[in-house]
Every structure is written in structure tokens, then in C-alpha cells.
Amino acid sequence: MIFSTELLKGTLKTIVLKMLSDTDRMYGYEITQRVKELTGDKIQITEGALYPTLHALEKDGLVTTQIEYLGKRQRKYYLISKAGKGAAKERVNEFTEFAQTIATLLDIKTNMA
Amino acid sequence: MYCITEEQIEFILNDIRRNGIETEDLQYNLLDHICCIIEQSIREGDHFEDVYRQVIKQFYKTELKEIEVETQYLLTFKNYYVMKKLMMISGAFSAFVLLVGSIFKIMHWPGAGILLVSGIASFSLFFLPILFLLKAKELKSANDKWILGLGVAMGALLCLSAMFKVMHWPGANIMWIVGLGVSSLLLLPLYFLNGISNPDKKLNTIVTTFILIGVLGVLLTLTQIGKSPADKTAYEQQHVER
Numbered sequence: 001m002i003f004s005t006e007l008l009k010g011t012l013k014t015i016v017l018k019m020l021s022d023t024d025r026m027y028g029y030e031i032t033q034r035v036k037e038l039t040g041d042k043i044q045i046t047e048g049a050l051y052p053t054l055h056a057l058e059k060d061g062l063v064t065t066q067i068e069y070l071g072k073r074q075r076k077y078y079l080i081s082k083a084g085k086g087a088a089k090e091r092v093n094e095f096t097e098f099a100q101t102i103a104t105l106l107d108i109k110t111n112m113a
Numbered sequence: 114m115y116c117i118t119e120e121q122i123e124f125i126l127n128d129i130r131r132n133g134i135e136t137e138d139l140q141y142n143l144l145d146h147i148c149c150i151i152e153q154s155i156r157e158g159d160h161f162e163d164v165y166r167q168v169i170k171q172f173y174k175t176e177l178k179e180i181e182v183e184t185q186y187l188l189t190f191k192n193y194y195v196m197k198k199l200m201m202i203s204g205a206f207s208a209f210v211l212l213v214g215s216i217f218k219i220m221h222w223p224g225a226g227i228l229l230v231s232g233i234a235s236f237s238l239f240f241l242p243i244l245f246l247l248k249a250k251e252l253k254s255a256n257d258k259w260i261l262g263l264g265v266a267m268g269a270l271l272c273l274s275a276m277f278k279v280m281h282w283p284g285a286n287i288m289w290i291v292g293l294g295v296s297s298l299l300l301l302p303l304y305f306l307n308g309i310s311n312p313d314k315k316l317n318t319i320v321t322t323f324i325l326i327g328v329l330g331v332l333l334t335l336t337q338i339g340k341s342p343a344d345k346t347a348y349e350q351q352h353v354e355r
Contacts, residue, residue, distance in 0.1 A: 029149040047143065051139055055184050071119060073148060
């Protein structure tokens with residue numbers, strides 16, 4: 001099963017922040033590959049969702065960037081900032097609680113039916 | 114591993130630029146991403162352009178520009194919720210303080226002036242401008258934005274002139290006359306003509322125009338009434354003196 005982008009939308013920032021807080025630095029393509037690898041291809045982040053999110057995180061000061069030049073290409077590496085680390089922790093905690101609540105909620109519904 | 118040539122890089126960059134990716138940062142991000150995918154997936158004998166077309170298709174639902182639009186949306190609307198909250202708070206504050214202030218004024222209790230001034234100031238200098246910024250983002254046509262801006266400015270001017278009047282500060286009358294004059298001679302006709310040309314907004318525009326004419330008429334009448342007691346006193350005073 002591959003999860004739909006709609007389902008992922010609210011959690012994308014959390015996923016990206018978590019990925020970045022576990023490593024020194026990553027570039028866009030690397031993030032998508034890492035997520036694919038960790039989830040056994042179940043979660044495939046689309047480029048259309050990833051880059052707007054990365055730009056927003058950069059503007060919010062949650063990530064910083066480093067640019068490396070590969071001939072005519074530029075590779076932009078994303079690094080988590082101090083504020084980003086805090087936000088990652090907070091978001092992961094919030095999501096854990098949310099997931100537990102949803103699980104309880106849906107279980108109740110199934111039991112009632 | 115397959116290595117992408119400089120001409121191919123140029124080709125990709127031109128293609129994404131042509132398809133609506135305007136932010137330079139985003140162009141280079143996407144370029145690198147596309148190059149990575151192509152380098153990983155291209156097989157011997159594959160044609161570069163065919164592979165590129167296949168790859169780029171995965172980036173969007175209907176067109177590549179979506180990524181640019183989404184990025185801009187996230188960047189510009191970053192403060193949207195903060196602004197909305199600020200608008201609600203300043204609106205509620207203004208309404209409450211104004212109401213209390215006018216009761217104080219009627220009862221001739223002390224503190225009416227400061228209440229009225231802070232209420233009107235926060236209404237015309239915070240609430241109305243934020244309302245304009247939020248609403249203007251929803252409007253697409255430049256004409257609509259100009260009319261909204263003019264309307265908000267005139268609303269703020271009329272409120273401020275009422276404040277000046279209440280506080281007996283100089284310049285209240287000229288502000289009042291400019292506000293009413295521009296509203297009725299420029300804003301109202303512009304609003305009417307702009308709205309009536311759009312079939313969806315036609316009825317709404319006509320009804321709102323009638324309401325606005327009514328409000329402006331009442332305000333004009335009030336200008337006259339507002340003047341008369343003072344004139345009357347002056348007149349009476351003259352009589353008494355004689």
C-alpha cells in the first residue's frame with residue numbers, strides 16, 4: 001500500500017524535520033530516497049510537496065542551507081537549526097499523541113458497528 | 114553511472130523555467146533532483162529527452178507551475194493565521210471599547226475621551242488595514258484591490274475625523290468633508306461600475322450601492338445637524354449680546 005499525498009500533507013513538515021534531525025545534512029533527492037527506504041516504499045514524498053515545504057521551513061528559520069556547486073548544477077543541502085530541533089521534537093510528540101487518539105477513536109467506532 | 118552533460122543541464126533548466134518555475138532557488142533544487150533521478154534510472158540505449166519527459170511528469174498533477182504556486186503560497190501566507198487572529202482581537206477590542214466609551218460620553222463620566230480615542234484608533238489603524246491585507250489577497254483583479262483599498266482608506270478617514278470631532282481637535286471638518294466627498298463622488302461610482310460589469314456580482318453590487326447611498330445620505334444630514342447646535346448657540350449668543 002502506498003499512502004496518498006492527502007494523508008501525508010499535514011505530516012510532511014514533521015517527516016522532513018525528523019529526517020534532518022537524524023543526520024548532519026541532506027539534499028532534496030536524498031530525503032525522498034531515505035523516506036522511501038525507511039518505509040519500504042510505502043511513503044513516497046512527491047517533489048511537488050517536498051520543495052515548497054523545504055522553502056517554507058527555511059523561511060521559518062527551522063532549517064539552514066549550504067550550497068555546493070557541481071559544474072552547472074547546484075546542490076542545496078538542508079541542515080536542521082536549533083529552533084528546528086525543538087520543533088521536530090514537539091511535532092513528533094504531537095503526532096504520536098494524535099496517532100494514539102485516532103487509533104482509539106477508530107477502534108471505538110469499529111466496536112460500535 | 115550515467116553523467117549528465119552541460120547541454121542537457123541547460124536544456125532541463127530552460128524547460129522548467131519555461132514551464133513556470135520562476136524562483137531561482139527552486140529552479141536549482143528541481144534541476145539537481147531531476148538530474149539525480151535521471152542518473153539513477155537511465156539505461157544504456159535510452160534517449161535522454163524521453164527519460165526526462167517521463168521523470169518530469171511525476172513532479173505534478175496537471176502542470177509544473179503547481180510547485181511554484183504552492184511555494185509562493187506557503188511563503189506569503191506564512192503569517193496568515195497570525196494576522197487573522199490579530200484582526201479578530203483588534204476588532205473585538207475596538208467594538209467593546211467604542212461601545213463603553215460612547216456610554217461614558219453620554220453619561221458625561223470621566224475617561225470617555227481616552228476610551229473613544231483608543232477604540233477608534235485601533236479600529237481604523239489596526240483592524241481596517243489588516244482586513245484590507247487579508248481581503249486583498251483573496252481578490253484577483255487589480256481594480257477590485259484598488260477599490261477595496263480606497264474604501265478602507267475612506268472608512269478609516271471618516272472614523273478618524275469623528276474622533277477628531279469628539280476630541281475637538283483641529284482638522285476634523287476638513288477630514289470629514291474629504292472623506293464624504295471622495296466616498297460619494299469617486300468610490301461609490303467606481304464600486305458600482307466595477308461591480309455591475311460582473312454578472313455574478315451585479316445584484317449584490319446594486320443592493321450594496323443603495324445601502325451605501327443611504328448611509329452616505331444619513332452622514333451628510335448629520336453633518337448639517339452637527340453644525341446647527343453650534344450655529345444656533347452662536348446665533349443665540351449674538352441675540353443675547355444685543
